[in-house]
Amino acid sequence: MRHLLLVVALAAVAASSTACATVKPWQRGQLANRCMQFDPDGGFAAFRGHWQESREGASGGSGLQGGGCGCK
Amino acid sequence: MRAVASLLFLLGLSTQAFAQDAITPAPAIELPAEAGAPIALASLKGKVVLIDVWASWCVPCKAAFPAYDEMYRKYKDRGFEVLAVNVDEKRADAERFLRDRRHVLKVVFDPKGEAPLKFKVRGMPTSYLVDKRGNIRFAHEGFTAKDVALYERRIEALLAEAP
Amino acid sequence: MAASRLRQALPLLLGGVILAGAVAWSRGAVAQQQEPALNIQFHGFTDSRGVTVLSPTVDLDRDFTDRTGLRFRFGVDAISAASDSCIRCHAEGAHNQRVYTSASFVRKYGDTAVTVGGEISKEQFYLANTAMTSISRTFNDANTTVAGGYSFSWNRPTLHPAEFAENQFAQNAYVSLTQTLTRSTIAQFGYEISTVNGYQSNPFLRALLNGVRTVGEAPDHRLRHTLTARLRQALPKDTYLEGDYRYYTDDWDLTAHSFSVGLSHYFTPHLSVTGTYRQHSQTGTYFYAPAYTGSPEFFTADFRLFPFDSKLYTGRVVYTPEGRLFSGMFPEGSGVTFQYEYYNADNGFEALTVSTGLRIPLKRR
Numbered sequence: 264m265r266h267l268l269l270v271v272a273l274a275a276v277a278a279s280s281t282a283c284a285t286v287k288p289w290q291r292g293q294l295a296n297r298c299m300q301f302d303p304d305g306g307f308a309a310f311r312g313h314w315q316e317s318r319e320g321a322s323g324g325s326g327l328q329g330g331g332c333g334c335k
Numbered sequence: 336m337r338a339v340a341s342l343l344f345l346l347g348l349s350t351q352a353f354a355q356d357a358i359t360p361a362p363a364i365e366l367p368a369e370a371g372a373p374i375a376l377a378s379l380k381g382k383v384v385l386i387d388v389w390a391s392w393c394v395p396c397k398a399a400f401p402a403y404d405e406m407y408r409k410y411k412d413r414g415f416e417v418l419a420v421n422v423d424e425k426r427a428d429a430e431r432f433l434r435d436r437r438h439v440l441k442v443v444f445d446p447k448g449e450a451p452l453k454f455k456v457r458g459m460p461t462s463y464l465v466d467k468r469g470n471i472r473f474a475h476e477g478f479t480a481k482d483v484a485l486y487e488r489r490i491e492a493l494l495a496e497a498p
Numbered sequence: 499m500a501a502s503r504l505r506q507a508l509p510l511l512l513g514g515v516i517l518a519g520a521v522a523w524s525r526g527a528v529a530q531q532q533e534p535a536l537n538i539q540f541h542g543f544t545d546s547r548g549v550t551v552l553s554p555t556v557d558l559d560r561d562f563t564d565r566t567g568l569r570f571r572f573g574v575d576a577i578s579a580a581s582d583s584c585i586r587c588h589a590e591g592a593h594n595q596r597v598y599t600s601a602s603f604v605r606k607y608g609d610t611a612v613t614v615g616g617e618i619s620k621e622q623f624y625l626a627n628t629a630m631t632s633i634s635r636t637f638n639d640a641n642t643t644v645a646g647g648y649s650f651s652w653n654r655p656t657l658h659p660a661e662f663a664e665n666q667f668a669q670n671a672y673v674s675l676t677q678t679l680t681r682s683t684i685a686q687f688g689y690e691i692s693t694v695n696g697y698q699s700n701p702f703l704r705a706l707l708n709g710v711r712t713v714g715e716a717p718d719h720r721l722r723h724t725l726t727a728r729l730r731q732a733l734p735k736d737t738y739l740e741g742d743y744r745y746y747t748d749d750w751d752l753t754a755h756s757f758s759v760g761l762s763h764y765f766t767p768h769l770s771v772t773g774t775y776r777q778h779s780q781t782g783t784y785f786y787a788p789a790y791t792g793s794p795e796f797f798t799a800d801f802r803l804f805p806f807d808s809k810l811y812t813g814r815v816v817y818t819p820e821g822r823l824f825s826g827m828f829p830e831g832s833g834v835t836f837q838y839e840y841y842n843a844d845n846g847f848e849a850l851t852v853s854t855g856l857r858i859p860l861k862r863r
Contacts, residue, residue: 314551324746
């Protein structure tokens with residue numbers, strides 16, 4: 264139940280955010296910089312996620328997962 | 336239950352109509368050029384004008400720039416003009432881009448974004464073809480190499496029209 | 499108990515993805531585009547458990563039309579393990595190799611992008627097969643993006659030194675919202691849920707049970723939740739701030755907080771340097787113990803399920819020269835990245851990674 268509320272809360276934020284002041288397409292100069300992207304070097308983030316998952320108990324948060332590995 | 340309610344709410348979100356290609360007069364713009372003196376769109380009446388809204392940070396804009404310059408060289412003797420409206424907030428970024436690219440098309444600077452606001456630009460880059468009477472005839476968003484043939488067909492059609 | 503949890507989780511899984519899908523299909527504005535590029539990377543990892551991994555990868559992102567694209571990935575992990583779990587029987591250390599490949603196809607319908615893909619990962623003693631799909635939609639002049647995805651994995655761990663393989667099935671679903679807040683601020687929120695069913699013990703690690711080293715026994719079912727919040731902020735003078743937070747919890751009672759903050763600066767328009775600090779802290783699972791007595795239902799020596807805190811320090815340099823890289827060998831816009839990371843946990847564990855990558859943009863079609 265608690266988790267369903269979380270999903271609904273996210274959806275509500277999504278709905279309300281469409282009413283936010285918008286940045287026009289020609290004003291996106293700073294947003295276009297690679298440092299403003301969430302994972303500019305996908306392979307680097309994937310490698311880090313992989314070794315962290317083989318050494319830490321938590322995982323996820325970066326989109327879809329592969330099937331893991333038999334890491335020792 | 337709450338999930339269904341929020342689903343319906345989201346589906347009811349108002350939609351934004353996409354910019355249609357319609358025959359409307361091009362908004363009046365007057366912007367400083369590279370040499371410093373301003374260029375007004377009104378002064379180009381009687382010519383077919385390609386207005387390209389571009390920025391140094393926009394990747395497809397970098398591919399479009401030399402293509403538009405080529406088109407300008409090809410058709411300028413027949414009454415064709417290209418007005419490349421730069422919307423970089425920092426002039427230095429635009430100048431770094433232009434420094435290494437030989438061009439004959441006319442670049443004008445619009446750091447405050449007055450032109451894209453008047454033209455209701457929805458994405459970068461967007462280009463407009465304005466006919467000899469000053470009406471917007473075609474609007475095109477984005478750029479790929481395949482677009483060049485399409486542009487040339489449209490430019491030739493507009494050049495063939497009476498002023 | 500496990501079956502009722504699964505029944506509770508399934509509608510949530512489906513609900514989350516359907517909700518994201520419905521939001522994505524309602525009308526919106528301009529779509530964003532991923533730039534086509536070829537990425538060649540080389541990663542190296544070494545840790546205090548005696549494991550060293552060298553990992554070359556190739557990543558190709560290419561578009562066929564302005565509406566379709568293909569993403570292809572291939573990598574090899576050359577693993578040499580001289581860890582306590584291997585040295586027991588392999589005094590000279592053990593070598594393993596993991597080969598993985600993935601492909602995904604993207605199709606855009608107006609402002610919606612649909613992706614379908616899969617991944618296969620094969621190594622000695624483990625095989626993983628994954629199928630995945632995701633959908634994303636932009637709204638509001640591309641200021642808002644809603645995305646959702648689902649993946650299904652069939653994994654086969656081999657119970658080395660025994661020859662037989664167990665089965666493991668994992669399902670994973672996520673929803674995310676990305677929102678531009680100002681011209682210089684962008685935030686992302688995400689929720690992910692995952693269920694893992696089947697063999698989840700670690701065949702290589704032995705727990706101390708009544709003084710005897712015994713292969714651990716973990717529950718057959720795991721339900722995991724992850725919440726993430728991320729921020730990117732452009733600051734004056736070509737400087738950028740990044741912040742990421744992840745909250746994790748599962749039904750094995752393992753809870754973790756991971757927080758990272760970083761700063762990037764462009765020393766020239768072509769050279770950027772980034773420093774990042776990440777702090778991770780986790781509890782242990784409910785069946786965690788340093789040693790066990792009696793006949794516990796679950797027991798484990800898997801260090802990942804133990805409580806600990808850790809710190810990660812990352813330094814990265816990206817060089818994107820104007821004109822051409824290496825005097826004309828690579829097209830304009832190519833760049834190289836160098837990264838160094840040091841990881842330190844309060845249980846004494848340490849790791850080091852060194853990575854390098856070359857990015858070559860491809861022509862758009």
